[in-house]
Amino acid sequence: MKVVTLILSVVALALIIFNTTKLNFDALLQDESQTALITIVAALCALILLQILRVSKKIEKLSKGR
16 A cells, blocks of 8 residues: 555656646646646645555554553
8 A cells, every 4th residue: 555655656757747837837727737737736636645544554553452
């Protein structure tokens, strides 16, 4: 599970980096910039969810050890 979350985190980071190059700061909410902005937000949400999953698995592992 740890490897899967790591790979998905790297993919999400790659999406964020790629989409920041597509942003037009003069018109953020138009055309291609809007799509890039939505994708950046979605990738950030995915990163947060993956980190929550990783922490919950660590907590589960610690609680089973007791």
